Amino acid sequence: MPLQLVYLGRNLTRNPLRTLLTAAAVALPITIVVLSSAVIDGISLYLDNSGKQLRLVVINRASIVALLPEGYRTKLEVLDAHRPVYVCGQRWLGGQLPNDPRPLSTLAADVDTFPAVFPDYLLRPGELEAWQTDRQALIVGRGTATQFGWQVGDRITINPSVPPYVPLQFHIVSTAPDAVDTYTLFCRRDYIAEELKRNHYMEDRVSLFFVKCRSASDLEYYRTGIDRSFANATDETMTQDEKTFINQFITQQFDLPRNLTILCAITVLVATLAAANTMSMNFRDRLGEYATLKSIGFGHGAVLATVQAESLAVCAAGGLCGALVPYIAFTYTRLREYHVPLIQQLQVRPVVCLLAVGVALAIGLLAGAWPAWLAARLKPVDAFRALE
Amino acid sequence: MRLPLYYNWRNLLARKLSTSLTFAIVAVVVFVLALLLSFVAGIRAALVATGSPQNLIVLKSGATAEATSLLTYEEAARLVQTPGVALDPAGFPLVSQELSVQTLIDRRSNGTPANVAVRGVDDIAFVVHPEVRLIAGRHMEASSAEVLVGRAAQQRFTGLDVGCQIRLGRKSDRRYTVVGVFEAGGGALESELWAPRTTISDAYGRRLLSSVALRLTSADAVPAALAYIRGPSVQLDGRTELRYYEDLAAKTREIVTLTTALVGLMAIGAAFAVMNTLYAAVDGRRREIAMLRAIGFSRRAIMLALLVESWLLCTAACLCGLVASAFFHGARQDYLSETTWTVLAYELRVTPQIALVAIVLATLVGVAGALLPAARAARINVLQALRKA
Numbered sequence: 001m002p003l004q005l006v007y008l009g010r011n012l013t014r015n016p017l018r019t020l021l022t023a024a025a026v027a028l029p030i031t032i033v034v035l036s037s038a039v040i041d042g043i044s045l046y047l048d049n050s051g052k053q054l055r056l057v058v059i060n061r062a063s064i065v066a067l068l069p070e071g072y073r074t075k076l077e078v079l080d081a082h083r084p085v086y087v088c089g090q091r092w093l094g095g096q097l098p099n100d101p102r103p104l105s106t107l108a109a110d111v112d113t114f115p116a117v118f119p120d121y122l123l124r125p126g127e128l129e130a131w132q133t134d135r136q137a138l139i140v141g142r143g144t145a146t147q148f149g150w151q152v153g154d155r156i157t158i159n160p161s162v163p164p165y166v167p168l169q170f171h172i173v174s175t176a177p178d179a180v181d182t183y184t185l186f187c188r189r190d191y192i193a194e195e196l197k198r199n200h201y202m203e204d205r206v207s208l209f210f211v212k213c214r215s216a217s218d219l220e221y222y223r224t225g226i227d228r229s230f231a232n233a234t235d236e237t238m239t240q241d242e243k244t245f246i247n248q249f250i251t252q253q254f255d256l257p258r259n260l261t262i263l264c265a266i267t268v269l270v271a272t273l274a275a276a277n278t279m280s281m282n283f284r285d286r287l288g289e290y291a292t293l294k295s296i297g298f299g300h301g302a303v304l305a306t307v308q309a310e311s312l313a314v315c316a317a318g319g320l321c322g323a324l325v326p327y328i329a330f331t332y333t334r335l336r337e338y339h340v341p342l343i344q345q346l347q348v349r350p351v352v353c354l355l356a357v358g359v360a361l362a363i364g365l366l367a368g369a370w371p372a373w374l375a376a377r378l379k380p381v382d383a384f385r386a387l388e
Numbered sequence: 389m390r391l392p393l394y395y396n397w398r399n400l401l402a403r404k405l406s407t408s409l410t411f412a413i414v415a416v417v418v419f420v421l422a423l424l425l426s427f428v429a430g431i432r433a434a435l436v437a438t439g440s441p442q443n444l445i446v447l448k449s450g451a452t453a454e455a456t457s458l459l460t461y462e463e464a465a466r467l468v469q470t471p472g473v474a475l476d477p478a479g480f481p482l483v484s485q486e487l488s489v490q491t492l493i494d495r496r497s498n499g500t501p502a503n504v505a506v507r508g509v510d511d512i513a514f515v516v517h518p519e520v521r522l523i524a525g526r527h528m529e530a531s532s533a534e535v536l537v538g539r540a541a542q543q544r545f546t547g548l549d550v551g552c553q554i555r556l557g558r559k560s561d562r563r564y565t566v567v568g569v570f571e572a573g574g575g576a577l578e579s580e581l582w583a584p585r586t587t588i589s590d591a592y593g594r595r596l597l598s599s600v601a602l603r604l605t606s607a608d609a610v611p612a613a614l615a616y617i618r619g620p621s622v623q624l625d626g627r628t629e630l631r632y633y634e635d636l637a638a639k640t641r642e643i644v645t646l647t648t649a650l651v652g653l654m655a656i657g658a659a660f661a662v663m664n665t666l667y668a669a670v671d672g673r674r675r676e677i678a679m680l681r682a683i684g685f686s687r688r689a690i691m692l693a694l695l696v697e698s699w700l701l702c703t704a705a706c707l708c709g710l711v712a713s714a715f716f717h718g719a720r721q722d723y724l725s726e727t728t729w730t731v732l733a734y735e736l737r738v739t740p741q742i743a744l745v746a747i748v749l750a751t752l753v754g755v756a757g758a759l760l761p762a763a764r765a766a767r768i769n770v771l772q773a774l775r776k777a
Binding site: 017018021022024025026027028029031032035036060061062063064065066094096101103159160161162163165166201232234235236248249251252253254263266267269270271273274276277278280281285 | 502723727
């Protein structure tokens with residue numbers, strides 16, 4: 001083994017308690033960084049998928065809660081025959097289970113165009129058939145299914161938060177195992193329309209339309225074109241691409257991506273301060289040693305590397321532990337079923353962990369910089385005199 | 389016999405770099421804790437300050453919020469006979485039929501549009517909600533295109549000053565003039581715009597009501613009134629206003645859990661850092677501690693001195709963190725409720741409770757970090773330490 005490595009090992013084990021405490025003080029912030037990054041990562045995966053799907057969302061200009069006439073679907077479909085689109089009208093139901101306060105995000109969708117507009121749900125042939133033939137079919141995001149313990153074939157009752165305000169029966173036909181959206185529930189709008197009619201409510205209005213375009217240029221064309229063609233209609237429209245539409249809810253509800261990033265930055269600062277504290281204490285304790293090294297001929301670079309290597313090693317160890325613990329916890333234990341707001345299931349991807357270890361190394365570099373520089377510039381004579 | 393505080397103070401100053409780094413760590417952790425909790429406190433304060441225990445809010449059964457509730461006028465009319473409902477001097481029951489709609493208004497801070505609640509009310513609403521008081525301008529006239537704005541809404545969103553015109557309605561084609569600003573005890577109603585119900589109903593083409601607010605003679609009348617409302621002759625969903633807004637605040641519990649978990653991890657990390665500093669302090673002071681023991685200070689006095697030293701450091705850092713977070717006190721934020729689909733404008737609040745939680749946390753970090761080093765200090769062998777020059 002090279003001498004430098006032996007020296008590094010001895011340095012690390014000289015005050016094992018201090019090394020351990022420092023590694024732990026770095027590991028915990030790194031755990032926070034990993035968990036926060038996993039949440040941000042989940043949100044951006046979701047948004048990126050939305051961005052790729054070439055879907056537009058059309059809502060009522062007055063507000064998201066106001067409805068649009070369902071007849072707009074035909075108008076949207078024939079807006080430009082040269083640029084064909086699929087249009088899926090959806091009505092928000094929200095809802096709760098009887099005797100369970102947890103809110104559900106249920107949407108009633110047009111049965112015929114749903115598979116074409118949402119190919120990213122990857123319904124399998126059997127599931128697709130069940131969706132098309134069973135009036136009470138319900139597609140449940142797998143995160144929600146896990147949370148409530150549902151499986152394909154279950155019958156459930158949902159009390160909608162909006163008209164018809166009566167308990168509705170559903171059959172789960174799919175838990176969308178490959179979909180990016182693990183949260184939303186989709187039922188058939190024709191079923192809801194019947195129930196609305198039976199309970200004497202207006203059944204001919206929808207909350208929003210999803211317009212699936214064939215190309216990015218079509219998307220851009222319809223994004224402005226739709227609103228122009230409904231200008232001055234009784235219900236004016238507001239068209240946004242799906243990513244923008246979803247992102248506005250995320251930023252208005254605690255803006256997790258932004259706030260967690262700020263939190264991460266502050267946590268990294270705390271870890272850096274803790275590591276820097278240790279390195280400066282080590283430097284003080286070993287002043288004489290560094291002076292000796294320099295006086296027997298070790299150069300600036302060698303002394304600098306000695307200090308810096310120790311700082312990097314401690315932080316790397318802390319970073320590895322801090323990244324591995326949440327990775328294992330959220331991949332192999334029951335914690336992976338833990339319900340996280342907005343993204344439902346927390347996936348700690350290896351790339352996120354690697355990034356966090358990178359952050360830990362950066363912390364090590366920063367924390368060691370000042371003591372390393374001081375050690376490199378140390379004048380042996382002054383140092384020995386100071387020790388006297 | 390215990391060591392003077394002066395001794396602790398000089399010790400902290402002896403190792404300036406370590407002390408200031410540890411100080412910074414604890415201060416930052418406390419700052420983050422206080423800031424995160426101030427968001428939650430702000431939201432909760434806005435929601436909890438809303439409503440009176442003797443007011444009921446009636447929605448369609450199954451609806452979770454006013455925005456998703458639809459009531460017919462016939463259903464609303466049945467509520468006039470609710471037992472225990474208070475009467476105004478002229479003998480009219482204090483029952484306010486209300487219509488909730490929304491409009492998009494830009495935020496002052498970044499210009500992004502927010503979904504703001506617009507409440508269509510009659511004059512009686514101001515009697516049913518006595519906490520709503522005009523603080524600028526004048527009352528709106530019945531059946532006019534005039535609108536009152538809540539204080540929080542006026543501060544958070546653009547174009548809501550008295551005299552401004554805003555566009556409301558299904559097609560945003562009705563011009564309303566802002567004639568007054570109201571406050572509502574800091575509650576959620578302050579995030580709303582109030583306009584005459586008849587004109588709002590017309591502007592938005594709404595034939596149904598959203599909710600009915602009732603004022604009862606006293607809070608004791610609540611059970612009988614709720615039994616009547618839920619009973620066979622009305623079949624609607626009634627709740628006290630306090631309960632309704634408490635339910636809306638439920639979401640903040642998730643945030644509290646998340647905050648506690650993250651800050652908890654940070655605090656443990658900080659405790660390790662404190663421990664490291666104090667171990668170094670003990671090791672560097674072995675001879676000094678042995679000397680103190682030799683001249684008669686007990687083990688307990690030595691332990692206490694280190695605990696006090698750590699506590700002093702952490703408490704001072706905690707105060708510094710709190711002072712920093714206090715700069716954000718009163719900052720206006722808003723958040724979009726998943727239940728009502730409208731924004732709630734609130735102020736960040738660094739409350740005495742938050743300060744207390746922060747001080748408790750700092751004390752815990754200080755004591756937890758000092759306990760083991762203090763034990764080591766107390767165990768120092770006097771003879772050995774003194775001999776080892």
